[in-house]
Amino acid sequence: MQARRIGKILLTALVIVAVACSWLDPIQSLANSKVDEGLERALLSFASARSLNAVISVIQGTEFSAQPLGFGVTLTLGQFLDPINDLVEQFSSLMLLASVSLGTQKILLLMGGHQVVSGLLTACALVWLLLFWRERSPLWFSKLLGVFILVRFVMPIAVLTTDVIFKYTLAGDYREQQTSLELATRQIEANSPKAPTTGSSTDQPPAAPAKGFFANPKEWIEAHTPSFDAIYEPTRKKYEAIKQSAEQIPEGIIKLIVIFLFQTALIPIGVLWALYKTARHFMVFRPTTP
Numbered sequence: 001m002q003a004r005r006i007g008k009i010l011l012t013a014l015v016i017v018a019v020a021c022s023w024l025d026p027i028q029s030l031a032n033s034k035v036d037e038g039l040e041r042a043l044l045s046f047a048s049a050r051s052l053n054a055v056i057s058v059i060q061g062t063e064f065s066a067q068p069l070g071f072g073v074t075l076t077l078g079q080f081l082d083p084i085n086d087l088v089e090q091f092s093s094l095m096l097l098a099s100v101s102l103g104t105q106k107i108l109l110l111m112g113g114h115q116v117v118s119g120l121l122t123a124c125a126l127v128w129l130l131l132f133w134r135e136r137s138p139l140w141f142s143k144l145l146g147v148f149i150l151v152r153f154v155m156p157i158a159v160l161t162t163d164v165i166f167k168y169t170l171a172g173d174y175r176e177q178q179t180s181l182e183l184a185t186r187q188i189e190a191n192s193p194k195a196p197t198t199g200s201s202t203d204q205p206p207a208a209p210a211k212g213f214f215a216n217p218k219e220w221i222e223a224h225t226p227s228f229d230a231i232y233e234p235t236r237k238k239y240e241a242i243k244q245s246a247e248q249i250p251e252g253i254i255k256l257i258v259i260f261l262f263q264t265a266l267i268p269i270g271v272l273w274a275l276y277k278t279a280r281h282f283m284v285f286r287p288t289t290p
Helices: 002-022 025-060 078-112 115-133 139-191 210-215 217-224 228-247 251-281
Strands: 064-068 073-075
Touching: 002 064, 002 073, 002 115, 002 139, 002 251, 025 078, 025 139, 025 251, 078 228, 139 228, 139 251, 228 251
Parallel strands: none
Antiparallel strands: 064 073
């Protein structure tokens, strides 16, 4: 009997705390700010993916040429970058979906935090407490109160819990992979060829006084014509630098996808399930008359 009474007091205190918290603005404001931070991260990753996609698309259609006087070699990255570019495009689509998911959470958060919801929760709680202590509370009314509590608090609790888990488990990996993605984009763009060298007049050695050429043609040509290695080596280095940067992209993208999957789907769903089970357990509690 004593334990039963303690249970009633505890449940009553929980309902009163829930009603009081439903009118507290700091909880709602904090949850709103955390959703905005998550949305900003998703949009940042989306923008980075689109920038990388644009850079790779441009490079796929260009050539690395080392052709002094019209002769030399031409290097292309089209086939190597094609699967990476496809992955980047899929990643950008997933980041757009993550942004939509976080935007939806923000709308649900605003709807659940409206004063009308808090007012309905307060009225329902007062009636329920009166019936509860008179031992006349029907089960359906307890469930109705549970629904109002869930509608009011499910999104703030889910958002804040997700943010805490993200902060202590995923934030470091996110910053590392996001920085790596941005760095790869800058490196690829910095090493991209401005324009293919085709052996035009700009590739010819600079003009020299006629007397220098006629005095010793062989020496003049050797002095004014760059060696093939001098032209090919910078081109090869740029080509290899782009390949190395591109090879690091898939791993970072996969990690970012996993991070956003946890943040926008798995963790919120897990929190919602836990809240539902908790509310269901407490709202079916009804004292019986000895």
